[in-house]
Amino acid sequence: MSILLDSSTKVIVQGITGREGGFHTEQMQALGTKVVGGTSPGKGGTSHLGVPVFNTMADAVEATGANASGIFVPAPFAADAIMEAAAAGITLIVCITEGIPIQDMIRVKDFLRGYPGARLIGANCPGLITPGQAKIGIIPQRITAPGFVGMVSRSGTLTYEVGSALSAAGMGQSTIVGIGGDPVLGMTFSDVVELFEKDPATTHLVLIGEIGGSDEERAAELLARGSRLKAVAFISGRTAPEGKRMGHAGAIISGNRGTAKSKEEAFRKAGVAVAETTDEIVGLLR
Numbered sequence: 333m334s335i336l337l338d339s340s341t342k343v344i345v346q347g348i349t350g351r352e353g354g355f356h357t358e359q360m361q362a363l364g365t366k367v368v369g370g371t372s373p374g375k376g377g378t379s380h381l382g383v384p385v386f387n388t389m390a391d392a393v394e395a396t397g398a399n400a401s402g403i404f405v406p407a408p409f410a411a412d413a414i415m416e417a418a419a420a421g422i423t424l425i426v427c428i429t430e431g432i433p434i435q436d437m438i439r440v441k442d443f444l445r446g447y448p449g450a451r452l453i454g455a456n457c458p459g460l461i462t463p464g465q466a467k468i469g470i471i472p473q474r475i476t477a478p479g480f481v482g483m484v485s486r487s488g489t490l491t492y493e494v495g496s497a498l499s500a501a502g503m504g505q506s507t508i509v510g511i512g513g514d515p516v517l518g519m520t521f522s523d524v525v526e527l528f529e530k531d532p533a534t535t536h537l538v539l540i541g542e543i544g545g546s547d548e549e550r551a552a553e554l555l556a557r558g559s560r561l562k563a564v565a566f567i568s569g570r571t572a573p574e575g576k577r578m579g580h581a582g583a584i585i586s587g588n589r590g591t592a593k594s595k596e597e598a599f600r601k602a603g604v605a606v607a608e609t610t611d612e613i614v615g616l617l618r
Contacts, residue, residue: 479504
């Protein structure tokens, strides 16, 4: 079992003929992801990496029946790519692109209210992977293994580090979801946790947060209501100075809001084990 993505998911890659889109499409195909096409305006009617290329998402969905997309287009065009995918009927949209202006993402969030069936992961995220089945994005499949641990993370590199440690310890993953670290995002920690709660094959949960915002606290409140999952949380950014942006655009703290301490306290209050370093996660999960 898995959440959001499995071997039957039909994926369109938006920006498939670009350098990043092409490279990661090959990696997705190598895992077995059912990539059924791509889009690249002006190149419709051609093929690339063994799949047809379309001018628009509407054409791509009509021809292939795709239900998911991975977006690898430059930041100035990424917001339009997200909205085009939703309007075409795509139900899982994964936007890898970083550097999208906040105002563009506010416009996207407002637009998506009209498409309640469309789930957005990202932007500025590594995507998601269901080990042994499929992936959309840039998470290296070699650091994953099929199993029972669900993972949701704001940090790409920490996702890779923890995924590798879990796999090395024999603790495979059901699905790994990197939601991204921008201030305005699609799916939240709580959204992903709710899906893991409903997945019978997921028995354990790892949450990797960071300073800034209150998304982790909201997820802690959700878990505090009662969860069947054995959960471990880790928050990066403990030593970050107040008011200074650290790494991700959303990783900024002000006063007592969004600090590592406040997030850790929220998880402990919810009965979730909190790791002080990433090295502790495997041991606490056991």
